[in-house]
Amino acid sequence: MNPAALVNTDRWPLESDAVIAPLKQQFQAEHIAILPGFIREEALTQLVQECDELATIAYHTDNNANLDVVAYDQFPAHSLIRALYEWDPLMEFVARVLGHDSLFRYADPFGALNLSVMRDGHMLGWHFDQTDFVVSIALQPSLNGGHFENVPMIRSQNDDNADVVAAVRAGERPDLVRTEPMAPGTLMIFNGRWSYHRVTTVHGDVPRHVALLAYDTKPGTDSNDELKLARYGRLPV
Numbered sequence: 707m708n709p710a711a712l713v714n715t716d717r718w719p720l721e722s723d724a725v726i727a728p729l730k731q732q733f734q735a736e737h738i739a740i741l742p743g744f745i746r747e748e749a750l751t752q753l754v755q756e757c758d759e760l761a762t763i764a765y766h767t768d769n770n771a772n773l774d775v776v777a778y779d780q781f782p783a784h785s786l787i788r789a790l791y792e793w794d795p796l797m798e799f800v801a802r803v804l805g806h807d808s809l810f811r812y813a814d815p816f817g818a819l820n821l822s823v824m825r826d827g828h829m830l831g832w833h834f835d836q837t838d839f840v841v842s843i844a845l846q847p848s849l850n851g852g853h854f855e856n857v858p859m860i861r862s863q864n865d866d867n868a869d870v871v872a873a874v875r876a877g878e879r880p881d882l883v884r885t886e887p888m889a890p891g892t893l894m895i896f897n898g899r900w901s902y903h904r905v906t907t908v909h910g911d912v913p914r915h916v917a918l919l920a921y922d923t924k925p926g927t928d929s930n931d932e933l934k935l936a937r938y939g940r941l942p943v
């Protein structure tokens with residue numbers, strides 16, 4: 707299937723300046739851009755079916771994150787999610803929203819594309835990312851919990867704002883925390899380096915499925931062995 711068929715290009719024409727300009731503005735102002743209904747409603751069933759199949763081979767990681775991860779090299783050649791990730795118009799669209807001339811797919815053979823599978827009891831603790839941005843596509847919500855909570859731009863290059871970060875972590879600043887809307891089919895472009903975020907504990911029999919698409923402003927960017935071992939339990943052969 708052509709990945710273009712998965713995207714609701716009526717609502718989100720990827721080459722349109724009128725679509726890109728407000729997203730770019732939103733990302734600059736809040737370090738997040740949210741595109742509800744990015745994936746066509748009709749494509750979701752097929753994508754969730756693919757997630758359910760992939761989830762059977764996911765690796766369970768258990769540190770600050772307690773979730774199952776499917777690595778890029780585990781997506782089969784016919785995977786629709788892989789096709790979407792490898793589709794240049796999507797990468798070019800993300801680049802334009804971010805204000806870059808071009809982007810490159812991550813060179814990490816595991817981390818370039820992940821499916822995050824969060825089952826009953828799984829959570830992802832408060833953290834910052836080590837990358838400037840991540841692109842996620844929400845495919846299936848859990849029955850309860852599994853909310854993406856975010857404190858936008860809590861710190862900056864010049865100010866780590868450690869007291870407030872600690873207060874958020876301790877649950878003392880709920881006024882700063884917002885829950886980002888992640889209805890199935892939503893694409894989100896997010897800068898997690900300066901925004902503190904977590905996924906609340908998932909409850910219920912339905913796993914939360916989110917695809918994470920990694921790009922970088924430089925070619926050849928890879929993660930280190932320590933991260934690979936922690937997240938995927940193995941190293942490339």
Ligand SMILES: O=C(O)CCC(=O)C(=O)O
Nearest residue numbers: 822835842854903905916
């Ligand atoms: O699963 C999500 O919605 C977000 C994942 C996340 O925060 C991360 O991978 O850093």
